[in-house]
Amino acid sequence: MKNFLIDTLTVFNRDWIVLKRRLTKFILSRMVAPILYLVAFGWGLGRSIDFAGGSYIDFLVPGILALNSMNIAFNSITPVHAERIYHRSLEEYILAPIVPESFVAGKILAAILRSMISSAIILILAWIFGARIDLTPIFLIALILNSIIFAGIGFLAAMKIDTYEEMAQVNTYILLPMSFLCGTFFRTSTLPDFVRFAIELLPLTHTSYLLRDPNSISLAILILYSIAILILSFRAFRKLTD
Amino acid sequence: MIIKLQNLTKIFENKIAVDNLNLEIDRGEILGLLGINGAGKTTTIRMLTLQTQPTSGRFFYFDDSKQIDSREKILSMIGVVPQHLNFDQDLTVRENLELHAKLHHVKNFRERIDELLKFVELEKVGNSNVKKLSGGMKRRLLIIRALIHHPQILFLDEPTVALDPQVRRKIWELVKNLDATIILTTHYIEEAESLCDRVAILDNGKLIALDSPQNLKKIFEQKNLEEVFLKLTSKS
Numbered sequence: 162m163k164n165f166l167i168d169t170l171t172v173f174n175r176d177w178i179v180l181k182r183r184l185t186k187f188i189l190s191r192m193v194a195p196i197l198y199l200v201a202f203g204w205g206l207g208r209s210i211d212f213a214g215g216s217y218i219d220f221l222v223p224g225i226l227a228l229n230s231m232n233i234a235f236n237s238i239t240p241v242h243a244e245r246i247y248h249r250s251l252e253e254y255i256l257a258p259i260v261p262e263s264f265v266a267g268k269i270l271a272a273i274l275r276s277m278i279s280s281a282i283i284l285i286l287a288w289i290f291g292a293r294i295d296l297t298p299i300f301l302i303a304l305i306l307n308s309i310i311f312a313g314i315g316f317l318a319a320m321k322i323d324t325y326e327e328m329a330q331v332n333t334y335i336l337l338p339m340s341f342l343c344g345t346f347f348r349t350s351t352l353p354d355f356v357r358f359a360i361e362l363l364p365l366t367h368t369s370y371l372l373r374d375p376n377s378i379s380l381a382i383l384i385l386y387s388i389a390i391l392i393l394s395f396r397a398f399r400k401l402t403d
Numbered sequence: 404m405i406i407k408l409q410n411l412t413k414i415f416e417n418k419i420a421v422d423n424l425n426l427e428i429d430r431g432e433i434l435g436l437l438g439i440n441g442a443g444k445t446t447t448i449r450m451l452t453l454q455t456q457p458t459s460g461r462f463f464y465f466d467d468s469k470q471i472d473s474r475e476k477i478l479s480m481i482g483v484v485p486q487h488l489n490f491d492q493d494l495t496v497r498e499n500l501e502l503h504a505k506l507h508h509v510k511n512f513r514e515r516i517d518e519l520l521k522f523v524e525l526e527k528v529g530n531s532n533v534k535k536l537s538g539g540m541k542r543r544l545l546i547i548r549a550l551i552h553h554p555q556i557l558f559l560d561e562p563t564v565a566l567d568p569q570v571r572r573k574i575w576e577l578v579k580n581l582d583a584t585i586i587l588t589t590h591y592i593e594e595a596e597s598l599c600d601r602v603a604i605l606d607n608g609k610l611i612a613l614d615s616p617q618n619l620k621k622i623f624e625q626k627n628l629e630e631v632f633l634k635l636t637s638k639s
């Protein structure tokens with residue numbers, strides 16, 4: 162257990178060194194998309210629609226947080242793909258006497274950090290735009306679970322997929338549809354039942370739900386998703402040496 | 404004996420890369436694995452260094468005649484210099500070495516890294532990104548990275564490929580003076596001849612000769628090891 166923690170920290174620290182070097186650029190680039198969403202949907206669209214029970218921007222911000230942390234966590238892991246296939250620098254971890262799970266844990270931890278930094282940026286921007294959000298511990302937990310789930314999906318993709326093209330397709334076919342459908346921009350209750358049922362199978366939907374309602378059952382669903390994806394990621398990493 | 408290979412075999416799809424290899428590697432020896440391109444040298448090393456599982460057969464590591472069965476212990480006692488460069492492209496020279504040290508739980512690694520950088524005259528580029536090094540510098544870095552944790556056994560897969568004669572000589576000097584068991588591959592047969600205690604010649608995954616360079620020359624009545632090699636591998 163002690164070694165697991167030390168090794169996890171070693172892996173995490175490597176990502177932190179790289180992130181620290183680009184921190185200003187990272188922060189600036191992370192502000193672009195949320196500002197666009199807030200201006201276009203919050204100010205532009207939001208003021209012209211009548212949203213039952215509050216302002217649209219207050220509804221919108223949790224959605225933006227969910228989809229943003231999904232994207233950040235996933236994209237934080239995608240370099241692992243190049244490290245495995247092209248630079249082959251993953252061999253250093255395979256050849257090291259570390260607990261294999263610590264590699265997965267360290268990478269996911271780094272993804273959580275990136276996701277939390279960008280979430281903080283959004284919360285500050287949203288506050289400036291006039292949104293008022295209740296920051297509860299559950300709110301934080303929802304974002305962390307969401308980051309674990311999508312960092313894990315990124316990790317699985319990085320282990321299983323062999324080409325850059327297919328890696329990019331994960332973004333197009335999985336993340337992009339979820340960004341728009343999973344209750345990020347609108348209430349799912351307005352959708353036909355069968356569509357809503359399909360959408361409620363997806364983890365991002367439950368992150369949006371939980372961010373808006375701390376008492377939601379979605380917490381349990383996100384925890385189950387996280388555990389399952391972590392187990393699959395651990396297995397995928399061990400399988401590299403088959 | 405430090406490693407024993409028993410019927411070690413690796414099959415990819417329908418290609419037999421390593422075919423029923425039986426071999427005992429002695430503690431402290433320098434063993435050369437020779438063979439033409441595709442003979443199975445790298446695959447053998449990848450199996451012995453736990454990077455890929457054998458299709459069949461086994462191998463054993465020993466520590467004073469006691470068999471070692473934990474993956475962590477084996478990985479702590481071996482150092483690997485791969486055939487390809489596999490640095491972390493986002494890190495500097497020193498950061499790459501520090502990462503290796505931490506992954507191997509080395510204490511006081513800063514002094515060790517300074518010492519090794521100096522040893523191969525890379526101390527001035529310690530803070531440069533690895534991408535900025537020349538080919539020869541990268542090769543030297545690849546070797547010292549594998550030495551940080553004082554491995555008892557060092558695997559070197561073509562450590563001098565594409566290097567000028569000066570650098571090659573330096574690397575072999577370095578290797579010769581290491582206090583470790585060494586398993587190396589190279590296509591410079593005359594260099595293997597002067598360096599190795601024994602050579603194993605692989606052909607199509609099969610071990611076709613195993614002896615000291617002197618004995619091989621005697622047995623096959625050739626004036627140097629390269630002639631022996633050409634004679635043995637041209638039949639196929």
Ligand SMILES: Nc1ncnc2c1ncn2[C@@H]1O[C@H](COP(=O)(O)OP(=O)(O)OP(=O)(O)O)[C@@H](O)[C@H]1O
Nearest residue numbers: 415418420438439440441442443444445446447486
């Ligand atoms: N991952 C793989 N998948 C399929 N075939 C492979 C794989 N790795 C190696 N091979 C095949 O196994 C055989 C042995 O390859 P290996 O790399 O071990 O040769 P080598 O002796 O190291 O050659 P070289 O001198 O060119 O480095 C070759 O026919 C190669 O094509």
Ligand SMILES: [Mg+2]
Nearest residue numbers: 444445446486
């Ligand atoms: Mg090879």
